[in-house]
Amino acid sequence: MRIFSGIRASGDKTLGNYSGGYRQYRATQEQGEALFCIVDLHSITTAYEPEGLREATLAGTAMLFATGIDPERSIVFAQSHVPAHAEAAWLLSAATSFGELRRMTQFKDKSTEQEFVSAGLFTYPVLMAGDILLHQTDMVPIGDDQRQHLELTRDIAERFNGRYGETFTVPQGVYPEEGARIRNLQEPERLMSTSAGNPQGVVRIVDEPDVIRKKFKTAVTDSEREVRHDPGAKPGISNLVEIMSVATGGSLGAIEARYGDSGYGQFKEDVGEAVVKLFEPIQERYRELRADDNGLRRLLADGAEKARESSAPTLAAMYERMGFVRL
Ligand code: TYM
Secondary structure, three states, X not given: OEEEEEEOOOOOOEHHHHHHHHHHHHHHHHHOEEEEEEOOOHHHHOOOOHHHHHHHHHHHHHHHHHOXXXXXOOEEEEHHHOOHHHHHHHHHHHHOOHHHHHOOHHHHHHHHHOOOOOHHHHHHHHHHHHHHHOOOOOEEEOOHHHHHHHHHHHHHHHHHHHHHOOOOOOOEEEOOOXXXXXXXXXXXXXXXXXXEOOHHHOOEOOOOHHHHHHHHHXXXXXXXXXXXXXXXXXXXXXXXXXXXXXXXXXXXXXXHHHHOOOOHHHHHHHHHHHHHHHHHHHHHHHHHXXXXXXXXXXXXXXXXXXXXXXXXXXXXXXXXXXXXXXX
16 A cells, blocks of 8 residues: 655644644554655745745654654655656646646635746646656545545546556545544634634644644634534534544544533633643654754655655656657
8 A cells, every 4th residue: 555645845834734634644654655745846836935945844844753754664755856756747737638727726716815826836736646646656645625636636647547558546535534624713614724814713733832722712613602513504613623523532422422512611722722732742843853954854865765766667657658768
């Protein structure tokens, strides 16, 4: 079983990234051969600072290990260290239509937030497809916001296999049962994300405990007082119930049974405390790992070598089947 997932370069990751990303990476790495990629090439598709990118790449690497990725077992690497990824994106763009890319809702949302809409923002899903397909991936652990990109990846793989001959494994997305779409605590109709929405409703993994407590205390709920999971009617409180489940491992039913109609005040406080407990050990490991630049660079160099080996046969097969002269 091959497992692959990517995460944008940043140390500023959220509770949403923890729920749909890190938590699933740690669990799936037990099930086979896993690769986790800091997708630094994706980071240049929206406005950014070069110095910030360097910092974000090292910070993102530290966060993967801090949340439980084992370097003995899994491959962690930066996308730009394995040129096959950029090459695969170009080759796969021949098997991707303009119409498909235009339908991507993330592009539609993000392009309205940018002053300068780069061509890279539009073609980004092709690079992501290359990330996944180059490693003959069976399983892709992701959150719900990446579902459309994964479906596109499957379509591209099938089209390429049909046109040029069987080349790629067609991957399956793996989504968490609870917490596949964590929402902004202030605007529960929006995804929790650092790039948009009220920052007071965005919980970062590296937030100070008191900042986390305050964000939960002031979370938006509704006027009833019943703690119940019903995302259609009660998006704010349902989000908190899911977060409680993510932080403690308790089922939605057990959480509803425990809090029921005892009111929102205590519940919000307890969810905040559960998240503080969840993130404290991660923050401690993160600070240690992040302090050692050379150590992180060594881990990345080791990962890059393994990822080059893992991707080389597939890239060679792509060139071969597409008709390029091989020397
Ligand atoms: P990125 O960096 O935005 O997010 C990393 C992971 O976190 C998940 N996630 C969430 N899950 C639940 N609730 C949320 N509010 C939330 N916010 C983010 C994302 O679904 C993702 O799994 N395009 C990808 C990176 C990527 C990739 C790949 C992923 C590039 N190549 C290949 C998988 C395979 C992205 O921008 O993720």
